[in-house]
Amino acid sequence: MAALSPRMMAGAGLLAATLAAQPAAARTDISPYIEVQQVLSFDLSNDDALGDDVVTYTSVAAGLDAAISTRRIEVGASYRYERRIGWGDSIADDDIHSGLVRANVAVTRGLSLEAGALAARARAEIGGDGLGSLTGDNPNSTQVYTIYAGPTLSTHAGPLEIGAGYRASYTHVEDNNVINTNPAQAPVDYVDHSTYHQATASVGISPGEMLPFGWIVSGGYEREDAAQLDQRYEGYYGRVDVTVPVTPTLALVGGVGYEQIEISQRDVLLDAGGNPVLDNNGRFQGDPNSPRLLAYDVDEIIWDVGLLWRPSARLELSARVGHRYDTTIYNGYLTYQTSPNSSLQAAVYNEISSFGRQTANTLSGLPTDFTIGRNGFGQFNGCAFADDGSGCFDTGFQSLNAANFRSRGGSIAWSGGRGPWSYGVGAGYQNRRYLAPATGANFSLDGVEDEAFTLQANVGHQLSPVSSLDGNLYASWFNSGIPGEADVFSSGGSATYSMSFYNGLSAQASAGLFANDVDGEDTEWLGTVLLGLSYGF
Template identity: 80%
Template sequence: MGSFSTRYRMIAATGLSAAALACLASPAQARSQISPYIEVQQILDFDLSNNDALGDDVVTYTSVAAGVDASIATRRIEVGASYRYERRIDWNDDIADDDVHSGLVRARANVARGLSLEAGALAARSRTEIGGAGLGSLTGDNDNSTQVYSVYAGPTFATRAGPLEIGAAYQLGYTHVEDNFAANSDPNQAPVDYVDHSTYHQATASVGMSPGDMLPFGWVASGSYEREDASQLDQRYEAYYGRVDVTIPVTPTLALLGGVGYENVEISQRDVLVDANGNPVLDNNGRFQSDTSAPRLLAYSVEELIYDAGILWRPNARLELAARVGHRYDTTIYNGYLTYQASQSSTLQAAVYNEISSFGRGTTNTLAGLPTSFTVSRNGFGQFSGCAFGEGSNAGGCFDNDFQSLNASNFRSRGGSLVWTGGRGPWSYGVGAGYQNRRYLAPTTSANFSLDRVTDEAYSLQANLGHQMTPNSSLDGNLYATWFQSGIPGEADVFSSGGSATYSIALYSGLSAQASAGLFANDVDGEETDWLGTLLFGVRYGF
């Protein structure tokens, strides 16, 4: 979801001047808003796929939640946070009692001139079984969901030495997926390995010069090192990059871009422990186990010269467009981005990307790309919907396509994304859309099925609209649609869609009430569409 690839977004960010990094609110502009709350809700789920919608197909339960929304901005610190813990309590043994954590935190601290610390954390739900139902509203029982946690932190440094701009950064990320009891539960499908946890390191450095500083063109020399160690099959991703880029102004608004460099990428793993029939031996959570007695297997390796060329068009301070075509990953690649800030409160961002990724790296890099000031998209039932919409020049980002599959393998990721956010008067809105094509990179193992070169496709769309009706009341709506097409033989395609509306009213002294209604559909190929209607009534007390 960036200008070229995730790692080059990082290098570009570290090339900023120290003055730009220090451009935060002055003490007179410092602001803090911390809003903790507790909430009690009563939820009714109606299975509308059955004609007897008023009989056994009605499930009711109570939800008790606590959370906090926070925004802090001073000269040295910026923090955005939205976290919610929810405990679901069943009435008639219709569902299992459950705990749900959801939310985002992004923070930046300027600790010294040119030196800042970046950090972020994510808690969310993701779909477990690739061919199973989508997450829908996440109300009631949903066997095909599991909890995902991700966190990252690291320093960023930028300074100048005469005309030279110097930057460096380091990032440490960790992603964990809880037990996947529904994983590989269908005996008629080829088993697929699922993410457990991974640790991700990324280090970058750059030195360069802007056009007009001694030379009529700009240049930057950059390097990067990445490594991810995943617990599943002791998988290891390691990559080295180095390149030189030039920017040649043609007109005051148009420049030519070009770059050449070197890359070395290697992905390896352990062999799969199999039974006498060549079937993977699964643990109690449906995940593969490693054959530690066998040597490591090579899943992907490339060492080559990389190059690309393109244009940068910036007709004014609000609009920027870049596009490149070149050679990388032993094939032709296309990358680009568009940023348009229509007004102080309305921003559009679009990107086309082409990279090698994994669930852990993709989640960490999406998290790191979010602004520190954002609004978490939640539906009427308090659940994080996958997008965080920013303010000002950063429109935010979405995790939707990443969360449609928890496959543990690395993959070639190609696709595009769009985020549009803004508001006017009493209205606010946010739109997120994305497409991702995954071609998996896997070695030939002892198992009787390999994911190598299998291709998945994922589409996602989400839209939020809010209206402040009076100083004490508001009406909010949420719509979404996702489509996942698996390339695994016999695996079902899944289409999920739905929407909800919520009316909220402030009563007195921090007490408010809300009513929500939602309609959700899951369409698994070859099965009857599952329709779910949901009603919610709740009260909240804010401190």
């Protein structure tokens, strides 16, 4: 991939158009940069660690960090493009895109347009290596792109509060030929690309406006069309919610409604032995003569009850229990401004999702003012931190199965800074129970459960006006429910020392140690050293 793909060109165009739209007098912080780095990675698990298992390459990178806040425009961006040039035959030349863009433009009073883009790396083969440091030659990683945009309306008609929104998103996973290459494992399907549409509308009245309680009537429609097997998700819902204040800081909340969800796809194209016919990229192919097969179909009354506690402007807690997806569900969130310079967010969720919808919803849930975590080698580590909403993608990036799934889990993120210190910690857990129809294939993901847990931590210290020291730690566990598939644990850390010289020139030295443990195999240890120069414009 020697050039930007059409998806990233669209994301770059979004960023360029938004930057160009700002007034000349706007308060902005735009920091483009270029870098040249020399990277050395060596396998510490090998007896001859400084011999054949040494990988060295030159990295040439260009990036942009931007934060824009005006009366009508808000933009947050952190994007990096890296070209890796291998020495000899130790590593193939490669391109790496990583980063986030989030933008919000106030079109008129009450009407805004928001958009976002994501570029990151995800694990490809389920039982393969973890992502590790994302340096060197990691054949079990592939590029993920997501972009979304849509308008949001928030207005009033007397005491009535009226809201509406629409979002369209597109998610693409690049080809990766390592998938479905293990003959001892039954093949499973992997994500290719999907489009996702969401439309919502609501009308309601706040407590105390006309009645002692508040109410809201809302409805929504979702549809995702995935390339793999012509997969389709379609959902409708409508509900009424009430909020009953009990004290000035505590309210009881509850709602009831109706929901219909249907997930369907084509059958798998099989060979004479009943095995899926794979394309050149290891993905399944659909049978063009197949009728649509149901993977999930629910048509039911939904409800939930709970509480909302807001003892101060700094703390808010919501917790609910109810019935949805034909089972009992639990949802909740906590936001706490722990100090003027730090915040804590936590959430528990229960939903029907897919790789594409989950990635797009995490992206759209981020604010425009964020800081993304990068390890000492410049790679996005999967988490974005902000005072008013953080999010991590890395739990979902542990598996690229194309099937929809029942997703249950939670996340927590704490970030902030004080004086010369800055920090961010994020952790997430996810349990997926896959939803798939009965097909002619020898193996189905239906009912299979996997689990993923991830942890990210970053800390930085400004040693002097011209020097800083930063550290990064991560750990991830992935337990596959596929019979015979290996569980994977990976962890590591890095440290980076940076020094600025003059006129935007700076130097960087990084060192990292990473471990990858696949069940049934010896633990692999990788050491990486980086020396580089950067110039900021």
